[in-house]
Amino acid sequence: MTLQAVVIGASAGGVQALSQVLPALPADFPVPIMVVVHIPPRRDNALVDLFARKCRLAVKEAEDKEPIASGTIYFAPPDYHLLVETGGTFALSSDETVNHSRPAIDVLFESAADAYGPGLVGIVMTGANHDGAQGLRALCAAGGQGIVQAPATAEVATMPEAALAACPAARAMTLEEIEPALEAMVER
């Protein structure tokens, strides 16, 4: 199955981890990348500006009902869950927190698993909670591929460890290995 989309979840230490992966992606990377980072519920999304400067791909905050475009990195807005609709658009929700988080990684991963099935790869990175574990399990159950930052290399190992425990089929990788692995999955 051709790769159709990438979802990434990161928490404590996540900005640094993402800074090693996202800027390495080439400008012609042909699928959308959707990212949830646990951030405080303030209105301005500093992540978009930060990564727009570092990345060759377009970077923006995901908007409600926005059609999902290839070659774009989307960040979930602060204080909203980000979901993927089966028609290939985003939806936001202000439902209660999941794993004490809004946005929650599980919410993005589970909805994206429904929308993309085997065409999805999910990546769980460093973090101090268990968000993303159930989502990665759902993603793999729908035929998608799971990647987890190798716990020993993560700034905080709790979240990668929980993801590997919930989803043993996922592959543990160092940050340096993730971008080439994604490149190998896409067709050009």
Place this chain on the structure above:
Amino acid sequence: MDAAVTGESIEDIEIQLLLDALYRHYHYDFRHYARASIKRRLLQARTQLGYDSISAIQSAVLHDETILPRLLNYLTVQVSEMFRDPSYFRALREKVIPHLRTYPSLKVWVAGCSNGEELYSLAILFAEEGLAERTIFYATDINPAALRAAQAGIYPLDRIRLFTENHRLSGGHSSLSDHYTADYDRAVFDKSLRERTVFSDHSLVTDAAFGEMHLISCRNVLIYFDRELQDRVVGLFAESLVRGGFLGIGSKESLRFSAHADHFADFVGDERIYRRNVR
């Protein structure tokens, strides 16, 4: 045909059938709600209410109407905060209130009021600005339990610290504690705040416009609707507002793609406050 051919999972079929059943039997219409969130909530209801499948919920709710209120709580109830996004309320206070002051009487509609946090925020703001006496609030929701909670105006005391901070950041010039009484672990908001509020069962999906509103506040409701339903509701708001009336929506919502966008002009763009055009 197998699932790989139709591309539709059994769960998706079950959800569609349940939503059809709720509409046909109870006239609750969730068929044009954004599907990914509805699915999440129904799966949560299935687990927490102890059913094996969405179909089992459908059977239960059709044959036993006492199941309906419990299901509605999953499908509709929003957790909100008083003065959520303080800058929105600051913009209302600083930019919208001066216009509203010019009217001898005012009507304000809190559409989809849920448990009432937004209603009490506005009631406090209008009281602080000296407009409470000339204002009638309409607080509407489709969930009777939410309307009862809004009418009661009681919130857990552990949420008050957040509400107080939000209120302060919104430019509030009273103390939030002037407006409630602490009772064990609950904060009971003053009856005076809702003396001039009409609580009403109203569906944005199936019911008609309300007349001659000066301000409609409807935050984080439109994100739960699909495009088609968003269009209907924005049209309903345009119809319900006086010319020159104001509409406030959630900070991540927009009228940009709406079929009725031409009825509105940006008023405070960053805060998603729009003004109904005069023509």
